[in-house]
Amino acid sequence: MPRPYSMIDPLRRRLGPLENHLVDELLAGRLSRRSFLRRASVIGLGGPMLAAVAAAFGPWSAPLAQAATGKPDTTIRVGTSVPAGAIDPVTVGDAGGLLMLQQVGDFLVYDQPDLRLAPMLATSWKPNPDGSVWTFRLRPGVKFHSGKTLVADDVVATMDRLADPKNASNALSVFQGVLSKGNTKKIDEHTIAFHLDAPNGNFPYYVSSDNYNAIILPADYDGNFEKTWDGTGPFRIEKYIPKVGASFVRNQDWWGGPVLPARTEFSFYDDQQPQVLALQGGQLDIVSQIVVQGAQGLLNDPDIAIIKLEASTHRQLHMRCDIPPFNDKRIRRALALTLDRPAIVAGLFRGLSDLGNDSPFAPVYPATDKSVAQRHQDIAQAKALMAAAGSKGFAVTLTTEQYQEMPDYAVLIQNAAKEIGIEVSLKIETQSAYYGDAVFGRSDWLDSPFGMTDYGHRGTPDVLLAAPLTSRGSWNAAHFKNPEYDRLVADFVAAIDLSSQRAIAGKIETLLLDETPVVFAYFYDYLTAARKSVSGAQPTAISQLFLQSASAG
Amino acid sequence: MGGGWGGWFARRISLSLLTLFLLSLVVFAGGQLLPGNVGRAILGPLADPRAVAALNHQLGADRPPLVQYLGWIGGILHGNLGRSLEFRSPVAPFIGAALVKSLKLAAVAAIIVVPLSIAAGVAAALSAGTLTDRVISLAGLSLTVIPEFVSSIVVILIFSVWLRVLPISAAWPAGADPFEQIRHLILPAVPLVVVLFGYIARMARAGTIEALEADYTRTAILKGLPRFVVLRRHVLRNALLPTITVIATQTSYLVGGLVVVETLFRYQGIGSLILTAAIGKDFPMLEAGILTVGAIYIGVTLIADALAILLNPRLAPGMAG
Numbered sequence: 001m002p003r004p005y006s007m008i009d010p011l012r013r014r015l016g017p018l019e020n021h022l023v024d025e026l027l028a029g030r031l032s033r034r035s036f037l038r039r040a041s042v043i044g045l046g047g048p049m050l051a052a053v054a055a056a057f058g059p060w061s062a063p064l065a066q067a068a069t070g071k072p073d074t075t076i077r078v079g080t081s082v083p084a085g086a087i088d089p090v091t092v093g094d095a096g097g098l099l100m101l102q103q104v105g106d107f108l109v110y111d112q113p114d115l116r117l118a119p120m121l122a123t124s125w126k127p128n129p130d131g132s133v134w135t136f137r138l139r140p141g142v143k144f145h146s147g148k149t150l151v152a153d154d155v156v157a158t159m160d161r162l163a164d165p166k167n168a169s170n171a172l173s174v175f176q177g178v179l180s181k182g183n184t185k186k187i188d189e190h191t192i193a194f195h196l197d198a199p200n201g202n203f204p205y206y207v208s209s210d211n212y213n214a215i216i217l218p219a220d221y222d223g224n225f226e227k228t229w230d231g232t233g234p235f236r237i238e239k240y241i242p243k244v245g246a247s248f249v250r251n252q253d254w255w256g257g258p259v260l261p262a263r264t265e266f267s268f269y270d271d272q273q274p275q276v277l278a279l280q281g282g283q284l285d286i287v288s289q290i291v292v293q294g295a296q297g298l299l300n301d302p303d304i305a306i307i308k309l310e311a312s313t314h315r316q317l318h319m320r321c322d323i324p325p326f327n328d329k330r331i332r333r334a335l336a337l338t339l340d341r342p343a344i345v346a347g348l349f350r351g352l353s354d355l356g357n358d359s360p361f362a363p364v365y366p367a368t369d370k371s372v373a374q375r376h377q378d379i380a381q382a383k384a385l386m387a388a389a390g391s392k393g394f395a396v397t398l399t400t401e402q403y404q405e406m407p408d409y410a411v412l413i414q415n416a417a418k419e420i421g422i423e424v425s426l427k428i429e430t431q432s433a434y435y436g437d438a439v440f441g442r443s444d445w446l447d448s449p450f451g452m453t454d455y456g457h458r459g460t461p462d463v464l465l466a467a468p469l470t471s472r473g474s475w476n477a478a479h480f481k482n483p484e485y486d487r488l489v490a491d492f493v494a495a496i497d498l499s500s501q502r503a504i505a506g507k508i509e510t511l512l513l514d515e516t517p518v519v520f521a522y523f524y525d526y527l528t529a530a531r532k533s534v535s536g537a538q539p540t541a542i543s544q545l546f547l548q549s550a551s552a553g
Numbered sequence: 554m555g556g557g558w559g560g561w562f563a564r565r566i567s568l569s570l571l572t573l574f575l576l577s578l579v580v581f582a583g584g585q586l587l588p589g590n591v592g593r594a595i596l597g598p599l600a601d602p603r604a605v606a607a608l609n610h611q612l613g614a615d616r617p618p619l620v621q622y623l624g625w626i627g628g629i630l631h632g633n634l635g636r637s638l639e640f641r642s643p644v645a646p647f648i649g650a651a652l653v654k655s656l657k658l659a660a661v662a663a664i665i666v667v668p669l670s671i672a673a674g675v676a677a678a679l680s681a682g683t684l685t686d687r688v689i690s691l692a693g694l695s696l697t698v699i700p701e702f703v704s705s706i707v708v709i710l711i712f713s714v715w716l717r718v719l720p721i722s723a724a725w726p727a728g729a730d731p732f733e734q735i736r737h738l739i740l741p742a743v744p745l746v747v748v749l750f751g752y753i754a755r756m757a758r759a760g761t762i763e764a765l766e767a768d769y770t771r772t773a774i775l776k777g778l779p780r781f782v783v784l785r786r787h788v789l790r791n792a793l794l795p796t797i798t799v800i801a802t803q804t805s806y807l808v809g810g811l812v813v814v815e816t817l818f819r820y821q822g823i824g825s826l827i828l829t830a831a832i833g834k835d836f837p838m839l840e841a842g843i844l845t846v847g848a849i850y851i852g853v854t855l856i857a858d859a860l861a862i863l864l865n866p867r868l869a870p871g872m873a874g
Contacts, residue, residue, distance in 0.1 A: 084833065085595040085639040091608060093597035165601070168592070168608035172601035242640050242647070243821050243829075244724065267722070270816045270825060273706070278721050278819075281714045432589040432832060435598035438605075445598065467599075475599065 018127065019045045021497050031498060034114070035366045039498040041117035042204050044125040074552045075263040076534070078545065079275035080288040082243055082268040088225050089215050090161060093170045095543035096268060098212035099288060100240070102544040103248050103264065104145065105215025105231030108136060108155065109208035111459045113309045113540060115364065117204050121150065121216055121232065131199040131496045136207075138190040142255045144218055146230045152186040157219035159184040159194070159207070171213040173474075174463060178206055201496035202460040210459035212542055234259045234548035244268060259548045260536065279304065279529055285552045286530040286537055288545050291404050292349050298529050299350060307528040308352060311457040311541035312362035315406060316468060317413065317519035318478040320449045325396055330389040332516040336375060337382035338416040341521050347412070348405045349524050356520035359512040360464035361505050364523065366498060367461065369506035375513060382420045393421020399444050400426070400452035401434040409521075410452060424450075446477050453477060457526060457541035465489045465508065469517065480517035557869065565858075569851045576847045577840055581622050584836050590614060591638045591834040612638045614834075625837060635837030639830070644841045647826060652808075652845055655822035658723065659807035661738040662745035667800060670750045671793070674757025678792075681762055690758065693751030704744040705817045712740060723820035741818040745811070749803060756799045760792035767791065794861050801857030809846030 012020055022039055025031040031039070083096035089105065092098050108122040122136040142150040162171040163181040183195040196203060207214050215231055229237035234256060235248035245267045250259035267284065269275045272294050278284045280301065290298060290306075298304050319326035319335065326332050336358055345353045354363045357375055361368040386393070400410050407428050414424040429444060434453075436443035445453055458464060467475040470486050488511065492504040512518075526541035536549035592609035593600070609615040616624075628635050634644040670693070677689040713721040725737040764770060765788055773783045812824040823842055830838035862868045 082829070086641040088641075091595055091604075093595065093600060165603040166607055168596070168604050168611060170596050170600050170604060172604045173599055176601060242642075243826075267724075267819065269819055270829075274709075274721065274817050274819050277706070277709050277714060281709075281717065281721050283713075283721055430832075431598075432587070432594065432834075435593070436588050437590070438593055438598045438600075439602055474602075 015045070016126075016129070018043055018129070018496055025497070025499050035498060038114070038116045038366045042202060043127060043496065044204070071551060071553065072258075072260045073262040074260075075265060076261045076286065076537070076547055076550050076552050077265045077267070077284050078286045078288055078547075079267050079269055079278055079284045080545075082270055086226060086242075087229075087240070088223065089213055089217060090167055090169050090171075090223070092213060095289065098543055099266070099545060100246060101212065101215050101231075102209070102233070103235045103246075103266075103547070104229050104233045104237060105217070106142075106233050107207065107209045107211075107214055108138075108216065109204050111205060111208040111210045111540065111542075113538070115366065115459055117208055120209075121155075122207075125204055127201075127203070127496060131201050131203070131494065132196050134194045134196070134203045135187070136192050136194070138192070139255060140190055142232050143253050144230050144232055145236050145251065146218065146228065148218055150216065150232055151189050152192050153219045154216055155192050156184045156186050157221070158214065158216050161217075161221070162211075162213055169213065171211055173467070174206060174211055177466075178203070198490075199494040199496075200462075201494060201501065202462055205459045205462075208459065209540060209544060210542060212544070234546075235264060238263070254548070256548060261547060261550055261552075264547050264550075276529075279531065282531070284531075285534050286528065286545070288528060288539065289543060290527045290529045292352060292527070293405050293408070295527075295529065296350070303532055305530050305532050305534070307530060307537070307539055309526040309528075309539065309541045310354065310364045310523075311526040312360075312364055312461070312464070312523050313457045313526060313541065314356060314362065314455050314520055314523045315409060315452055316455055316477070317452045317521070318450070318468075319517060319519075320477075320479050321481070321515075321517050322479040323449055325391070325394045326449065328389045328391075329515050330385040331391055333514075334382040334385040334389070334420055335417060335422065336516050336519045337378045337385070338419050339413070339519065339521055340377040340416065341375075344409065344412055345522050345524075348409060349522070352527065353522045353524035356522050357509065357513065358516055358518065358520050359509045360461045360469070360520065361509055362461070362520075362523040365461050365505075367492075367501040367505045369502050369509055372506055372509040372513070377416075379419050386420050391421075393423070395423040395425065396450050397427050397448070398424050398450050398452065399434065399448040400428055401431045401454060402428050403431055403454055406452060406454065413452075446475070448477070451477055456543075459542075461505075462493050465492065469512075478517035480515065482511070482515060485511055485515075565855055569848075569855070572851060573844055573847055577626070577844055580840055580843050581618075581836070584831070584834065584839060585618055587831065587834060589834060591836070594833040594835075595639060612641075614638060614836075621836065625840065634841045637830075637835055637838045639833045639835040639838070644837050647838065648823070648841050648845055651821055651823040651826045651842075654820060655808045655811070655824065657734065658738055658741055658745075658811070658814075658820065658822060659804070661735060662742040662749070662807060663800075665742055666746040666749045666753065669746070670753035671757045671796060673750070674754035674759075674796070675761050675789070675792070677754065678758045678761030678765065681758075686758075689754065693754040695751070696747045697751035699747055701744040701748060701811075701813045702817060704747045705741070705814060708740050708743045709817070721818070723815075723818035741814050741820060744814055745807065749807075752803075753796060753799060756796045757792065760795050761788060764788040764792040790864055794864055797857050797860055797864075801853050804853040805846055805850035808849050809842075 026036040080099055081096040083100055084094040087097055087100050089101050092101055106121050108120060110118045110120045112118055121139050121142060123139050125134060125136040127134050160181050161167055162169045163175045163179050165172060177197050178200055179194060180197055185193045187193055218230055234251055234254045236251050238247040238249050240246040247263060247265045249263050275287045276295050276298055279287050319332045321327055341355045345351060355374060398410055400406050410426050417424045435445050440446050445451060466489055467473045469480055470489055471481040488504055488508050492501060495501045495504060528539040530537060534552045536551050538546040590609060591612060591614045592605040596605055596608060625635050637644050673689050677686040680686050709721055712719040719740050720737050723737050723741045725734045770787050773787045809824050811822055812828050815822045815825040823846060827842035830842055
């Protein structure tokens with residue numbers, strides 16, 4: 001394909017070294033157009049440069065929300081899980097609660113379903129050369145529902161509130177080692193700079209919709225969100241009844257333009273089954289999230305459309321590296337080799353899932369090095385590894401949670417392990433019993449020699465690489481300690497350009513396949529179910545649901 | 554006999570209060586055994602421990618358990634049910650709304666199942682050994698063993714998904730009139746009727762057969778009283794005593810034990826309120842929910858005992874000694 005560099009070159013003179021490096025990677029064919037776009041969105045490359053590249057390489061389809069084709073002014077009826085407590089942007093940590101926040105609030109940046117970042121309350125952003133300071137420009141003229149205008153002070157207060165260890169902030173674990181209280185600085189009324197604890201190449205994701213607590217609140221927020229529901233989002237609160245439901249009306253003054261639905265109604269459910277029935281019975285338009293177990297009927301229902309998002313949601317099967325029987329990495333590898341992953345994915349998810357390769361690098365991440373060979377079932381090799389480790393087999397207990405498909409997956413592991421003489425007995429607990437106090441010494445999750453844990457989707461692998469696997473990681477249930485791994489993760493987090501990230505990712509993937517502290521067998525798709533008459537609804541794998549362009553009927 | 558009644562009531566009421574107090578202690582002690590804490594339940598397993606500690610402190614959940622309990626009891630004595638830790642607002646409106654809903658559903662179910670099952674039980678007894686008797690007994694027995702989630706899903710599929718004549722959700726829209734509310738409660742009442750019908754009918758049948766064979770019935774028949782009068786005055790009066798007790802003991806199930814039905818029909822009754830409070834370690838909500846159900850159970854049992862005495866004066870206070 002002829003490449004009209006002449007169109008790009010004049011523009012490149014205005015770019016910094018980071019941006020130019022990214023363009024070089026694209027021109028050299030080391031980056032796909034999709035990866036280029038994703039990475040360009042992270043470092044804030046936009047405007048004329050992107051347009052020029054698009055012109056040079058031809059248009060590309062952006063998997064954005066489908067355009068609304070139905071009539072405006074409808075009411076969209078959504079079923080979702082019951083918010084677990086008071087709706088407070090600082091503390092919320094569950095799907096039902098974060099969905100409520102996102103109806104009335106906006107983020108600085110929107111992490112789209114394909115992990116490209118799009119401007120929201122921030123119109124542009126860029127890092128300094130080493131990625132330790134990120135500067136964001138704010139959209140002018142944005143109004144809160146209360147009528148107040150959004151300024152830099154609101155963003156500074158929001159981020160400081162979330163980064164403050166005294167505030168019961170659910171974002172604290174995300175900001176740990178990344179952003180500290182007091183390091184979000186106002187440059188002018190519409191510019192802020194984040195001075196990070198350490199260089200970070202993925203920082204914009206940390207203040208995007210990925211960090212569901214980070215909706216921008218007025219600087220004078222007093223902690224009682226349910227009194228005001230004051231945000232800048234496309235919908236205003238109409239009514240909220242805890243444990244029952246909520247309704248919202250369109251915000252006529254939304255900065256993003258006309259909001260299509262006149263109203264939205266959310267009904268809260270304790271379980272998936274009644275949501276499935278209500279959708280089939282025509283009493284709901286959308287079920288915000290379904291899991292395949294118990295919703296098989298919807299997958300084949302001609303009246304229902306399933307919106308599928310490739311995601312990084314997964315289960316971690318940890319094997320403690322510090323105590324028998326899994327303190328020999330050959331035994332850990334042997335167990336991982338017993339799993340028939342394509343069959344597991346077909347059985348548990350009807351195939352609506354990617355395969356895992358025993359590292360947090362899900363196929364959805366652009367940084368994942370897909371040239372690293374996929375691990376497949378190999379019983380002969382597994383038996384050889386057991387023999388080499390001098391093990392004829394043993395009995396072990398697998399501790400896990402009563403949650404979604406996990407008990408079924410545990411049975412599949414039990415059956416597979418038998419092939420190499422490992423007798424697995426299952427201990428399936430309630431989620432609160434499994435997690436316990438969630439600190440070492442008082443948690444089956446963190447203390448069990450062999451356990452399985454649920455992990456939600458994240459827009460970047462950074463947190464998944466660090467907390468569950470680094471030597472001092474607070475979620476390191478495998479008790480995996482490997483200085484080489486720790487160093488690689490620090491390098492990965494600091495890397496700003498995608499080719500460096502991918503090179504380090506390849507090394508991490510290879511190291512983890514060799515050590516296998518944790519089995520990652522699958523990364524399953526995020527599924528939303530809607531009646532065929534609904535268009536324009538855009539879920540995210542974080543459990544948000546953007547309805548400003550939605551239409552029903 | 555008036556003094557007898559007064560003393561009987563006073564004794565029963567003070568016993569009831571003692572029972573409720575002991576119940577609150579048991580719930581509290583049980584709650585301490587549940588793993589986790591409320592801050593962790595709200596923030597989730599992956600939240601930073603500092604955030605969990607901060608939230609527990611804000612909610613007062615880091616105080617010694619006894620201090621929390623005494624504080625709560627002190628509030629109760631002043632008529633204050635406390636504040637929900639999870640929802641950070643007073644417990645009373647949650648309990649009130651859930652209780653009203655639970656009572657409405659229980660009432661609709663009871664209005665259907667009590668007359669139906671008593672009539673069926675008495676009819677079976679009057680034709681004991683015949684085909685009618687066998688059909689009623691067998692049907693009652695078969696229905697009782699159908700789990701609620703099965704009967705619930707079957708009626709939802711038939712009446713809401715296929716025929717679309719009744720709403721799936723038991724939660725009626727705001728401002729619905731009583732008829733609309735009842736329309737929403739018909740489907741969720743069905744699984745309760747299914748569960749209770751066989752049980753109550755069997756008790757009514759057994760009681761009736763026993764009364765029919767009793768000496769006083771034979772005497773009444775020999776006296777030449779009409780069959781209808783014998784049935785009403787001598788048979789039913791005695792036959793229904795155990796049935797009333799059975800119905801009373803089912804009240805706590807009807808009011809507080811309907812978690813499955815409430816979940817499937819999206820009905821925020823007190824059963825699911827108690828369950829989520831227990832999971833979330835929301836101690837004030839859990840205590841208030843369980844004590845409310847306990848108080849209703851005690852109240853209904855009291856009424857049932859009084860009713861039994863009225864039907865059979867030989868049980869009256871002062872008569873039995």
